[in-house]
Amino acid sequence: MVESIQASLPDLRKWLPWAVGGYTRIDAIRYVRESVNAWNEHRAYDFAIRQPSDPDRHLGNVSIWWTSRQGAVGEIGYWLRSDEASKGFMTEAVAGMLRVGFEELTMHRIVLRIAVGNRASERVAEKLGFVLEGTLRDEVRVGDEWLDHTIWSMLSHEYDVHVDRFRAETWI
Template sequence: MLRPDYPLESARLVLRPYTLGDFDVLYDLHSRPEVTRYLLFDVRDRGQVRESLQAKIQAATLDEEGGNLNLVVALRETGAMVGDVVLFWRSREHRQGEIGYVFHPDHGGKGYATEAAEVMLRLGFEELGLHRIVGRIDARNAASARVLERLGMRREAHLKHNEIIKGEWVDGVVYAMLEDEWRAR
């Protein structure tokens, strides 16, 4: 079980639970084709974003296997939302997890995704007691691969045509880190 003491802070960022007040920024994020290009979902309308926001609000704690912790990433100085991070608890028995992130293109290239994802790795390894955390990405998403590599995650697999996403076969890439690798960083 993981119930963080909010807000979580890094050098430049604050990670906090979603609220209803995050709707407009989340809609701006999820309605952009350049943001959803490599995600499992396509651009979302206002109703779909409302549904997504409700699920994100419920994901402020990680109570059981199969759940996720989904947080807003905001700038520490201004409080402006720049993205979103998630930690999935995949298996209690095998102590497995997964991280993910989505950032607004206006804030890309500044290291925010790496900084925020590092907080999620810390939560997974140090608070939840996970043994292994993966990051799964579309093989075409070079920016996301750079984030995972900067985190010190190891590229483990390139899966050819492993999923049909938005009507086309796509390759997937899996990165991973073990708890002892995290501690040795």
């Protein structure tokens, strides 16, 4: 994971605050510890993206977490290593997270937040059928810059409409 992040820093640090200051093995250990705690406490579920044909090569991470238990709302976040981009990996991985969120965690609404200008991430949302709701102003600080985020959602009954297409694409 460390090698994958380090090789992708120029792309990651455009959009993700945690990538701005570089990334070390210590950062990875902290991430994995928090990840295990969050999983055990049923707060968040982080997954590694790897191919069965090359299981030691880390391609990226995708996560789903609860933002409101009462409202049954979750959010998905992700990154993929730069030299494997635009091959459809993240669309497939996020479809997998939608299956987990709606079918296993019984969420009602799942959200993506995407920085304005991040076309690759918007394409992931569009291909999966997320609905664009609006823009949150200056929602994240990345380095010295405040970025607006667009917010995208899918509701459980919308997932029920998309799920046959996800299966036909062999995303889930």
